[in-house]
Amino acid sequence: MSNQLEGKTVAILATDGVEQIELTRPREELESAGAKVELISIKSGSIDGYNHLDRADSFDVDKTVRQAAVEDYDGLVLPGGVANPDAMRLDRDAVALVARFVEEGKPVAAICHAPWLLVEADVVRGKTLTSFPSLQTDINNAGGHWVDRELCHEGGLITSRKPDDLDAFCSRLVEALAAES
Template identity: 60%
Template structure:
């Protein structure tokens, strides 16, 4: 990847209170920081969130802002980490779903990995889009009007998606490239 700078860019990472696949939060977060950007953790509730290494509890992370107080205009991109429980909880939170819907509509970059497209499905923003995810979401994506493909990373307009933690290097690189190229 060529040198990309995200200096002055703020990227929202939206997660539920628990069930976040830790590496799907920390690796893109690190990529944003290394490119000079500022990552911020958003969640439906203030306090801390619980990440997991697959099914085992991992670290906790402090929430920077609740999604109900967040403004799409304050952020240059949105990252939706996976884990099974994380997007499953987010898609039942009306404010989180509305934030995601508004973010996609803004045209700013949105990156979702693994099970995170569940939140995009709930936001009803996948019609006519091509994306990838954890394979079990294939039918859900098709039922939402999207086209599912089995690729390491897929970019469709402002949407970046990947399948699983093995795809994180490509996912993080494309996220940084898309944010750097925006505006």
């Protein structure tokens, strides 16, 4: 167990329909590196994870989006799934929270369909990023440059395409947070 992230607190923003491995794997990696991780959602109580289209486990929510303050966190993780980011991009508070993390220059890591939130927050213009391929047009139309790559890290945004990219995604996330003073 490494303590390279000791003293760091990271938010994971998710709701029902989150791709479970894209929530659990980054959380495990961050905690193993010594970070405190909190699950933030658009609702209180618990959220349901999914393994693709199959309901999986439930996860307790630590705070709602309205209770979360960007200054309390060193970084943000946006896991994918289709339903999860699609629901959150309709929530003004969730979109505003994502935009604030980017404005503050804190690392924001989004995987799979989660870059929909980055598009909605209007923070992709002029940046190169990746995602699940179906978001290519959305990212390009929002002024970003989409590439089909395992990992992109530009302007504080860390993006990956799918669960198969989690090794690179989690490694870069931990590196980026460790580099923050």
